[in-house]
Amino acid sequence: MPERTLMGGNIAISEGAILAGCQAYFGYPITPQNDLLENMANRMPAEGRVFLQTESELAAINMVYGAAAVGFRAMTSTSSPGFSLQQEGISYMSGAEMPAVIANIMRAGPGLGNIGGAQGDYMQCTRGGGHGDYYLINLAPSTVQEMMDLTMLAFELADKYRNPVLVVADGFLGQAMEPVVIRDRVKKLPEKKWAITGAKGRPKNRINSFEMNPIDHPKRIKLLLDKFEKMRINEVRYEALNTEDADIVLVAYGSAARSAISAMKMARSKKLRVGLIRPITLFPFPYQPLSDLAEKGCKFVVAEMSGGQMLEDVRIAVGNQNEIKLVNTYGGVPLEADPIFEAIDLMM
Amino acid sequence: MLISQSRKTNYIVIDKDKCKACHYCIAVCAREIIGTSKEINRFSVNYAEVIPDKAHECTGCKSCAIMCPDVAISVFHSRVLEAGTIS
Amino acid sequence: MADMSKEEMNDYDNVIFTRPDIMVDRATHFCPGCGHGIIQRLVGEALQELDLQERAICIGSIGCTVTAYEYFKVDGMEAPHGRAPCVATAIKRCRPDLVPFAIQGDGDLASIGAGEIVHAAARGEKITIIFANNATYGMTGGQLAPTTLMGMYTSSTPGGRNAEQSGWPIRMSEMLATLDGPAYIARVAVNTPANVRRAKKAVELAFRTQLAGLGFAMVEVLSMCPINWRVEPVQAPQWMTDNMIPQFPLGEFKVIPGVAALKKGDRS
Numbered sequence: 001m002p003e004r005t006l007m008g009g010n011i012a013i014s015e016g017a018i019l020a021g022c023q024a025y026f027g028y029p030i031t032p033q034n035d036l037l038e039n040m041a042n043r044m045p046a047e048g049r050v051f052l053q054t055e056s057e058l059a060a061i062n063m064v065y066g067a068a069a070v071g072f073r074a075m076t077s078t079s080s081p082g083f084s085l086q087q088e089g090i091s092y093m094s095g096a097e098m099p100a101v102i103a104n105i106m107r108a109g110p111g112l113g114n115i116g117g118a119q120g121d122y123m124q125c126t127r128g129g130g131h132g133d134y135y136l137i138n139l140a141p142s143t144v145q146e147m148m149d150l151t152m153l154a155f156e157l158a159d160k161y162r163n164p165v166l167v168v169a170d171g172f173l174g175q176a177m178e179p180v181v182i183r184d185r186v187k188k189l190p191e192k193k194w195a196i197t198g199a200k201g202r203p204k205n206r207i208n209s210f211e212m213n214p215i216d217h218p219k220r221i222k223l224l225l226d227k228f229e230k231m232r233i234n235e236v237r238y239e240a241l242n243t244e245d246a247d248i249v250l251v252a253y254g255s256a257a258r259s260a261i262s263a264m265k266m267a268r269s270k271k272l273r274v275g276l277i278r279p280i281t282l283f284p285f286p287y288q289p290l291s292d293l294a295e296k297g298c299k300f301v302v303a304e305m306s307g308g309q310m311l312e313d314v315r316i317a318v319g320n321q322n323e324i325k326l327v328n329t330y331g332g333v334p335l336e337a338d339p340i341f342e343a344i345d346l347m348m
Numbered sequence: 349m350l351i352s353q354s355r356k357t358n359y360i361v362i363d364k365d366k367c368k369a370c371h372y373c374i375a376v377c378a379r380e381i382i383g384t385s386k387e388i389n390r391f392s393v394n395y396a397e398v399i400p401d402k403a404h405e406c407t408g409c410k411s412c413a414i415m416c417p418d419v420a421i422s423v424f425h426s427r428v429l430e431a432g433t434i435s
Numbered sequence: 436m437a438d439m440s441k442e443e444m445n446d447y448d449n450v451i452f453t454r455p456d457i458m459v460d461r462a463t464h465f466c467p468g469c470g471h472g473i474i475q476r477l478v479g480e481a482l483q484e485l486d487l488q489e490r491a492i493c494i495g496s497i498g499c500t501v502t503a504y505e506y507f508k509v510d511g512m513e514a515p516h517g518r519a520p521c522v523a524t525a526i527k528r529c530r531p532d533l534v535p536f537a538i539q540g541d542g543d544l545a546s547i548g549a550g551e552i553v554h555a556a557a558r559g560e561k562i563t564i565i566f567a568n569n570a571t572y573g574m575t576g577g578q579l580a581p582t583t584l585m586g587m588y589t590s591s592t593p594g595g596r597n598a599e600q601s602g603w604p605i606r607m608s609e610m611l612a613t614l615d616g617p618a619y620i621a622r623v624a625v626n627t628p629a630n631v632r633r634a635k636k637a638v639e640l641a642f643r644t645q646l647a648g649l650g651f652a653m654v655e656v657l658s659m660c661p662i663n664w665r666v667e668p669v670q671a672p673q674w675m676t677d678n679m680i681p682q683f684p685l686g687e688f689k690v691i692p693g694v695a696a697l698k699k700g701d702r703s
Binding site: 023024026050052054055056058059062063064065066067069070072074088089092096196197198199200201204205206207208209210212 | 488489490491492495502504508509510511512513514515518521522523524525526528529530532533535550551553554
């Protein structure tokens with residue numbers, strides 16, 4: 001009987017990482033994920049693993065780079081302003097094909113913003129985020145159980161593709177307390193022949209993100225682009241609820257999806273045919289199921305805690321012929337079920 | 349039994365394909381045994397080379413090699429065999 | 436002429452100085468007379484003499500050190516601008532058996548990387564940092580560096596560095612030596628054979644400090660950049676003596692007892 005316990009969202013990420021064999025954690029305090037850092041401070045040394053509170057998020061991401069380079073499963077966590085600081089390091093890691101997990105517990109922006117939860121980093125997370133041609137798989141939990149499970153999946157996908165993976169949550173989810181089934185520990189970590197572990201008995205390894213010869217660099221980028229295409233084909237994850245007969249489809253992720261599910265239930269109780277597509281991967285985005293539903297003539301309500309960022313991906317999927325409405329909050333205000341239901345009601 | 353004796357000497361070898369003609373070696377050689385070639389190398393510079401008449405004056409101090417940014421200079425002790433006796 | 440024994444006769448052609456085997460046999464990308472070439476060789480000599488081929492990790496930074504790892508037959512990686520101390524920190528904490536070292540220029544270490552080096556030093560990270568200080572931004576064409584001298588021409592201070600606009604140069608070695616974390620901090624130069632010999636000792640000691648697990652070690656090496664100093668290479672050593680050394684005095688600024696003992700034990 002697997003162990004089941006009440007756990008906070010941020011803690012679930014932390015414990016999920018430990019279960020997945022995370023060997024090094026580097027982080028910097030920033031609300032609303034300080035408890036993640038603090039849990040790591042207690043747990044990682046107890047597990048015989050590396051923990052360090054760094055001098056900044058800049059330092060943290062660069063330490064993740066070093067740890068990844070020696071073949072360790074490495075992680076950092078932060079919130080939106082710190083995530084901005086980490087873009088250079090993440091770009092380098094993607095260019096150097098390093099696996100890593102970065103958790104962004106989003107808060108309101110831009111700027112200092114607000115410590116309340118938000119989903120305003122969507123564009124930044126799903127379009128690479130830093131400079132250059134790269135993408136990161138974005139995993140978006142919606143429950144505390146998913147905070148744990150998707151963090152564990154993040155480490156697998158990071159190693160599978162040799163690319164950093166984002167766990168994209170928000171401040172509300174980070175603080176939510178829910179029952180969680182503790183998953184089994186990952187027993188065996190993959191071998192990493194490319195790691196710089198000391199050139200003993202083998203040719204030297206080199207980890208970097210450029211080629212001196214201008215002819216070689218485009219070839220290198222082509223390899224990366226092919227890899228991202230594989231992600232698009234193989235790693236799309238989403239949940240579809242009640243979409244078979246839906247007239248209106250809600251599109252929401254993270255905390256917003258929880259409210260959207262409530263709104264959907266309210267609508268269904270009033271015999272309104274409403275369904276939900278909940279992206280679990282924000283990249284690669286589930287364009288296909290939305291596109292299929294658009295062809296059936298559905299209307300769409302995008303519910304997100306931003307000025308309207310995932311809205312653009314829904315538009316790409318759905319096209320011009322179907323009605324798309326945005327229901328949103330921003331600035332750290334939670335998105336509740338009522339405004340979503342009102343939008344459904346108006347649409348009918 | 350070979351009859352011979354020897355004396356010690358020193359010499360340097362400059363790798364002309366690494367030299368960038370910075371002249372550090374020339375500047376630090378106390379015996380001034382290094383000059384510049386009339387030929388150019390792949391860097392299109394008149395690379396440093398040992399002046400043949402002065403080669404034997406090398407003291408093996410290694411200053412040239414120590415100063416060379418291109419790691420182009422090797423320094424050797426050598427035994428030159430001449431006629432004599434050995435025990 | 437003295438007679439010789441048979442043993443002595445066999446003593447032909449001793450190599451008394453050559454490229455260390457641990458260094459790749461190739462020409463450098465550096466300008467004629469660049470101090471980096473000497474500094475790199477000193478690092479190679481230390482790696483060889485301390486037998487670190489299987490354990491050393493060379494971290495290249497941004498600027499003229501960007502391809503540092505191409506010159507040694509050891510594992511290597513890049514670091515973003517200024518972040519080499521972070522990369523080295525993580526490598527050492529994850530794999531204490533490895534020997535990470537970084538070569539950083541004055542822009543990398545003292546400008547964009549100023550925060551990272553201070554904290555790596557303050558935490559006493561057991562890493563080795565070689566800081567090549569040539570008072571300019573070499574790779575990008577000679578702009579202002581944190582160590583640029585007062586009145587010195589740079590391409591971004593064409594009237595010469597003045598305090599009103601750009602403040603004063605930073606003495607990193609002295610500054611970091613005020614922290615409790617460092618075990619060994621020294622400033623040396625590579626402009627004369629005597630200074631190069633002393634620099635070699637400091638570089639070697641910085642590695643031995645890491646091997647003995649004593650703490651953070653940094654050697655600041657004053658380096659020639661004839662191109663951006665706008666002098667002939669052969670004038671650069673004297674330019675350093677006249678201009679840089681008065682601003683950046685040579686010497687040891689932090690030597691903890693454990694490191695002093697290493698020095699004492701080494702009679703060579």
